[in-house]
Amino acid sequence: xxxxxxxxxxxxxxxxxxxxxxxxxxxxxxxxxxxxxxxxxxxxxxxxxxxxxxxxxxxxxxxxxxxxxxxxxxxxxxxxxxxxxxxxxxxxxxxxxxxxxxxxxxxxxxxxxxxxxxxxxxxxxxxxxxxxxxxxxxxxxxxxxxxxxxxxxxxxxxxxxxxxxxxxxxxxxxxxxxxxxxxxxxxxxxxxxxxxxxxxxxxxxxxxxxxxxxx
Numbered sequence: 001x002x003x004x005x006x007x008x009x010x011x012x013x014x015x016x017x018x019x020x021x022x023x024x025x026x027x028x029x030x031x032x033x034x035x036x037x038x039x040x041x042x043x044x045x046x047x048x049x050x051x052x053x054x055x056x057x058x059x060x061x062x063x064x065x066x067x068x069x070x071x072x073x074x075x076x077x078x079x080x081x082x083x084x085x086x087x088x089x090x091x092x093x094x095x096x097x098x099x100x101x102x103x104x105x106x107x108x109x110x111x112x113x114x115x116x117x118x119x120x121x122x123x124x125x126x127x128x129x130x131x132x133x134x135x136x137x138x139x140x141x142x143x144x145x146x147x148x149x150x151x152x153x154x155x156x157x158x159x160x161x162x163x164x165x166x167x168x169x170x171x172x173x174x175x176x177x178x179x180x181x182x183x184x185x186x187x188x189x190x191x192x193x194x195x196x197x198x199x200x201x202x203x204x205x206x207x208x209x210x211x212x213x214x215x
Contacts, residue, residue: 013046016066025077068114100159
């Protein structure tokens with residue numbers, strides 16, 4: 001019965017076990033289970049469980065990272081079947097994600113990207129040390145709903161404001177929401193640069209993104 005399979009899928013994410021997650025994804029395909037259902041009723045349940053545990057302080061960063069990796073592996077394994085069936089997950093929105101220019105911190109940003117993808121957002125991760133002009137270019141290219149920027153140095157935080165100013169100049173600010181994050185970022189800073197949302201961690205970022213999309 002697939003209920004058991006879905007339970008095991010969720011558990012594989014909770015355990016952060018990519019190998020088992022892939023195995024179960026392949027099993028779902030073999031048993032002709034709709035890949036979208038496998039993601040929604042199986043793997044995502046695990047992601048949410050780990051996310052809640054992390055938010056409550058019952059799980060820690062390494063577990064969150066491993067859960068994110070397992071989720072990524074499972075979705076990748078299911079992609080060929082989704083393509084074959086011509087189905088794709090209902091995407092919640094398009095997010096351009098980057099660590100701003102002059103800053104090469106990767107881990108927090110990547111984790112946010114993984115969690116946003118796992119939750120159903122289409123994420124365009126531009127990497128680290130990305131200039132404001134390139135971020136704006138990407139926003140236009142993919143018709144993004146949200147820009148999410150990370151900065152871990154007080155000296156690079158100003159780049160978050162620069163992107164907001166450029167969005168304004170381009171007449172995109174009303175359409176594109178801006179999320180910022182990173183160790184030095186505070187609520188006061190968010191208000192000062194007039195960003196739309198801010199989160200201290202990856203799970204929080206997912207909730208902020210959903211709120212900004214009105215979900």
